[in-house]
Amino acid sequence: MPKEHCLLTFASTHAALRSEKLLRQRGVPFLLIPTPREISAGCGLTLRVLCDQVQEVQEILAAAGVSPEGVFTAPEGGAGSLLDKFPLDRDPGR
């Protein structure tokens, strides 16, 4: 069964890029994607992470003073249709 993916949205592009850097440093797998149209959010960048790790991710971000604007579970089919195509179980950002 494919692992569940969660989407983190941010209030600003800077917050999204800062979060990306933090996750990269910590070796947490993620994929930065354009915010799906279905989600209305301030910034056009969204971090896709494994739901298993969403807690850990939020702690990493919080420790650096960043908090996501919203946390969503990627819907099957819709915005998450390509989740299997770009699996997260490899190096961060790849």
Next chain:
Amino acid sequence: MERLVDARGLACPQPVINTKRALEEGGAGTVITLVDNPIARDNVLKLARSLGCRAEVEEREDGFAIRIEREGAEIASSPADDKKKTVDAGTEVLVLIPTDLFGQGAEELGQVLMRMFLYTLTELKERPAGIILINGGVKLAAQGAETVPFLEALAAAGVEILVCGTCLDYYGLKERLAVGTVSNMYTIAEKLLQAQRVITIP
């Protein structure tokens, strides 16, 4: 009927041009093109595919023999085919990417926007026929680039990824090409002229 095109020793894009001519001139039947290098082989195969012909490669001592079957009276130029290409697959749209940064401005942002753009292309139903990576754009297809998985997905979906060989060489990335086909200015210029629409990333 079988026709033989001996393209051994010919410089690119001559093997492709000669093969295309042979396919166009004869009716239904088989064209066998002989080439002496893998790049010419790939380019001839691509031609066959783009014309909707079946092709098989046989490796020989002095290169490759590509056997191309032309079945119908028309090769991929029937109105129905053209319509299908334009409407469904967007076959005539090429995306020219001459930079690894999307737009002018902050480098960090340009880099992220390029990743987002290529990712989004994988999500859209309408896809370009090809993507041409030139100058700084070739970095997007090099090992370790975060855009490689997206280009791979596009290639798997049938988008032709052409990468400027001169540019790979200039940036010292020749050995590190992860996705796409090495191409030269003849092919690139030809593709640009033949495309119905070229979208250039600023």
